[in-house]
Amino acid sequence: MTDTPRPGQATPELSAQYAPGEVEQRRYEQWVADGLFKADAGSDKPPFSIVLPPPNVTGSLHIGHALDHSVQDALTRRKRMQGYETLWLPGMDHAGIATQNVVERQLAADGLSRHDLGREAFVERVWQWKQESGGKILGQMTRLGDSVDWSRERFTMDAGLSRAVLTIFKRLFDDGLIYRAERIINWCPRCLTALSDIEVEHSDDDGELVSIRYGDGENAIVVATTRAETMLGDTAVAVHPDDERYQHLIGTEVELPLTGRRIPIVADAHVDPAFGTGAVKVTPAHDPNDFEIGQRHDLPSLTIMDDHGVITVHGPFLGLDRFEARPAVVAALRAEGRIVAEKRPYMHAVGHCSRCNTTVEPRLSLQWFVRTEPLARAAGDAVRDGRVRVEPPELTKRYFGWVDNMHDWCISRQLWWGHRIPVWYGPNGEVVCVGPDDEVPAGDGWTQDADVLDTWFSSALWPFSTLGWPDETPDLAKFYPTSVLVTGYDILFFWVARMMMFGLYAMDGRQPFDVVMLHGMVRDQYGKKMSKSFGNVVDPLDWIERFGADATRFTLLRGANPGADVPVSEEWVQGARNFANKLWNATRYGLANGATVEGELPTEDLSTVDRWILSRLQHVIGEVDQQFEAFELAKVCDTLYHFAWDDVCDWYLELTKPVLTGDDEAAKARTRRVLGHVLESLQRLLHPIMPFVTEELWTTLTGRPTVVRAEWPTPDKELADDSAEREVENLQRVVTEVRRFRADQGVKPAQRVVARLEGLAAAGLAAHEGLMRSLARLDAAGGDFAATAKLAVGVGVTVELDTRGAIDVAAERARLTKDQAAAEKEAAQCRAKLGNPAFTGKAPEAVVAKIRERLETAEADLARVAAQLEALQ
């Protein structure tokens, strides 16, 4: 093998194996130092922008982030190479409850509560925590290779974003889209705050349905409940207006057991006469349905629990926790003989706090709400009229289901960490909403609302608040609307719909993003959800450490088609690591054989093999582009994997060996140039997926500074060459068939077999005899040649081999007989089909032709096998 370094350049050296750890840190630091990820709002280039879904400040990088970020980075890096002015904006979410819980736990370790510190000191303490231990995840992002613009990092509580929050709150307030009201809300008795619908998770819990008789004699009415303790707050019993059984009771009163209170029996269409007894106890202060019934019938609301879920009424139960009160109330009722049916198990959906899993208590409470109806309608319309595209489209149904049925959004939280509600109450009942540039009311008796806003309120502003809104900044002008939002389908409703509502509202009807790309969840190799208790959780940092960031990314992206869950396993990441190594060694081969990227790509006198690989490359570029535009990153990975491994490594590199070790210097120079082009193109194509190894290889191969801003390949139609592709395919068939024969016959790979090739000229393969001999390890027939085996390989080429002493005739005959039977069956099927007038009459001509072709092939196979059998005699 010759070793001819490029003029004026030292021979680059690569070790035999790729060692990612050595490369990654060095490369990332250089990229940042060179400002390669920085966006320029003043550029003339077309914009491409993504805002990173802000991770919680309490979070650290888990495998789901790794997937999410890998997708965004791949999209961003490709667009950057395509010449777009590219911004990927990073940042974090202040994560109200989650963060407050973390700091409260720290305090609890010292025996303190947040109330011991007081509000101001507590918030100060949280900020301090954030400075010291928050935001670990941002550092971890560098390990993945995220090409984010660090100069634009934002935090939902920083000054600019807080101003955006105040601005939009004020605007919504003035438009009558924010209001304060007493409503049934989800209350977490542990976090001591209201929760929105999306912060409540439903699970089917075991409950017990008990039937209780209210009243006596003629007036008795039986109700059923799973929450017996709430009967203490009942202010009515409701029945369906048409329910025959209770006509005589409607409008009367009944005595509520244990309390001595008399409550009315009302008729309400909400009641399902078929469920239970058809009579419902009504507790307006502790059940959303009951609240509405209460509103319709002007019933009083009687609150029976405090913030902690402790009973506040009725002597015997006073001070009991809600779960203690339940059996206590049942026992007391039983003592009075009012339990008319034994308790029976009952599975029903119960809400739990998404932060601490405490059972949520529906509770009447004075809170702030966003009136979502007009906002949600606009959010739905933007998708309906095609301004925003959802990938995969199937998920639009879920999106509509959500935005079209949205309840008003409870936005006040009884927490201290967050954006404080900018409303002040005056001594005479004044309510003043204070915008960012307004004077805060001063004087005696003015107090600010104590609550803070739901965390999702500020994250809903993320696509524009991070770009400088409400100011008309160059960033906002250049990068809004953002190009694509990438996130998991699990937060389509939580977050995406809210960004749509606020984006359309704040930006005068302009959508926050053009495309929503939803990926799936990362799962284990059996498709199981990852969970700590199951022990199947993968730590991406561990994988990056052991297999490299590129291998980790490739493993994730290889499953990342829109909407699809992504199973991963250690075996698979090993495979990806092997792939990185394969690329590494292909480039090593190129470097050792003088592959070059200097000078024009030759077009004259190219070998068939060179024309073939260039043609394949054009197809691959086209395919990859299509797949990228459809966000089908799994397919991108698959296409490039097979091109790199099968076409380039297994065939092309092998096929260049005779030329590159030969002595035709002109031919060698051409192939070196083509080889250099193919390798560096492949590296550019793979860079969005595997940034580190491609950077290392590309810079080494080309001597240029970085592939990060290298030009993305475009297909060159001039280089497409069908005849070269066909020729090489035929060559491959010959080689493969001979290899198969050798393997079946147990001929050692190293053993040269003497052979004669016939029919090459007719098959158009005359020029490639040397290549085929080299790949199939066939020597030219010499003087004592005796054809002991004859191989017809299907493209009109016959190989006669001298395998004296090397083959097992009986085994080969058995195999050929099997082949013969298969070919006969195939031929028979095709003949039957072609003999069927219904088929030939109705099927498209192309299909019929295809069947004819199959028949020809089958017949040729039959002839081939027959010839081989004969030769074996």
Next chain:
RNA sequence: GGGCGCGUAGCUCAGUGGAAGAGCACCCGCCUUACAAGCGGGGGGUCGUUGGUUCGAACCCAACCGUGCCCACCA
């Protein structure tokens, strides 16, 4: 309770009207000077079931079975 998916090789998944594919796993043979994290070869599926539409169905339709997810104020 409502809605949306899925069921293809041992595992994870592509394929969506023309006669079944990949990765890994498995079997056989090889340290053939880019790579043993490799090379060459191979076995393996009546495409959940049953009907229907069609010349033709993994693909379209219906029912059923299995399975997953989302939403949900029948006590």
